[in-house]
Amino acid sequence: MGSQRLYLLAVVALAGGSLLLAALIILGELRDDSALGGGALGAILVAYGLIVLCLRKMGLIGPRRAEGK
Amino acid sequence: MYRRALTWLLRQTLKLDVSINRVYPTDWNPLYYTGGLSHFFLFVLVISGILLLFYYVASLDGAYASVRYLTEQVPYGFILRGIHRYAADGFIIAVLLHLFRNWFTDRYLFARDGPWISGMFLLILGGFIGINGYQMVWDQRAQAITEIFVAILQSIPLAGAALVRLFLGSEGISGAMLPRILFLHVGTASFLYMLLWWHYVRIRHPKIWPPATWVLALLGLVILLSALPGTRPTAGAAAQPGVPVTSYPLDVFFLLPFWLVSYLPPIVVGVGLTVLLLLGYVIPYLQREEEPQMGVRHAGIAQVIDGNCTGCELCYYDCPYDAIVMVPSPHPGLTKAAANRKLLAAVMDSRCVECGICIGACPFEALELPKFLEADLTRRIAEAIQAQPATA
């Protein structure tokens, strides 16, 4: 379905972006640049949060266990 | 007037949900987890605070230097400071959202005033801890707010001087001050967890953690803000007691009263704040009239029908407020199923919010709501079935 593909695209894009951000973290470490490393770390966590949301919209993960089913 | 305003606010609050629930599945709507968000930020504050404590020196000469050292020399030091600061701002935002949402949706009635009162204490102490945090840095801003704080305290008749000694360790700014403030900051933060016990104690399954997507996204946001050039924490100029401070950057979440003092006399700010907070404490006791639709129906406290109860414990497991306890049965029940019971359900009046969930849980007709009996429901069903079809 159209929306499934859109979410899948978003997940792939975010995952690719996360890879890039991980590289930036390493770059920040090499250059002793905390701002770069820290910023990339923050951005990667936001990306992970969005990936989890897209997976939920796709139906691949379900509600919190505490909420049943 | 108050009631109508509240009803309007309730409808607007829930209207917000409609938009949010288009993006998020309803059980990931952040507004349903405002308590969890607050707790999450508190957790981040505690962890980052412990790490900051490794670097902080609590003396008039050493404080600013240690903070500056952390910010400029330690790798990721300014990130750690930023995490602590932005988590604190996030904490206040989440707590205020929590307050307003629970206020507008009537989630403080009956026995839920316990969480409300403890929540008000948590809010006040949280704000106080934040102010202490800003003081600990001992830069120009810290000096300014300390002087204003002392001025507000000294304007209180009778108790003023004693309060200054309590919060500062001596009559004014001295070597005793920063260790005292450090203690107030960390000790009060630990005390928050005791208040949280009170806050959670009457709630079954409190939602302590928000959904994973929010944990990740908010942690990431806090770290990101700490790293970006516009929002990165920096070290201001050091404090110089005796030299008046002209201006300082304002944090709207914790330092608003201090900004007000530049426009109003300190006593007015102090009294105004106190009145506002006292009004907050009173909220659960301002009765709203019952309007069953979108109001809380006062259906009466759940009553156990002793003769029918078999001690199956289903109501005990289902009550969201821990209002039902199982007691050893003092005498056998009347029905066959109840004759051999070991336990009897008992409803604690002080905890019952008259919701009726236990009625739905009971398979043995041993619970009733006084103003909405099974007979009433059966009658409504019969009426519905017998009603003439609507004339087209």
Place this chain on the structure above:
Amino acid sequence: MKVIGFVCDWAVSTEALLDAQGRLLAHPSVHVVRIPCSGFMRPDWLEESLRAGADGTFVTGCPYGDCLNREGNYLMRDRVEQLARRLQRRRVDPARVAMFAHGLHDRQAFLEEVGAFLRRLESLPQPAAPAARPAVRAAAPEASE
């Protein structure tokens, strides 16, 4: 066709949706009974509605995560699922009992879901076995009369 819907006090607002007898204007075969919390419904009462002659019955609670009483709608959802299994053993189609979750402003979504429920009911063989025929005949005083 007769359908009885139980809507909790905090779920979708039906003020503008009902006529004088408590029927939905949009779906006149549906009678709405308002209850304090969706968790208040005993599964027995849903069966009772079917036994009394309703073709279907539903419970509407708040959106999951926002129940005023925190867990009422989750508990009711579980109970309706358990009820569905019991009804199946008694040869009553479990599609006749449903659980919905709609917030204050979700009138449109609520009416659409009710409409879909009604269409589903229409397509069920009429009637499914009389709901919950008692296995044990009441000791018949009529027999001796």
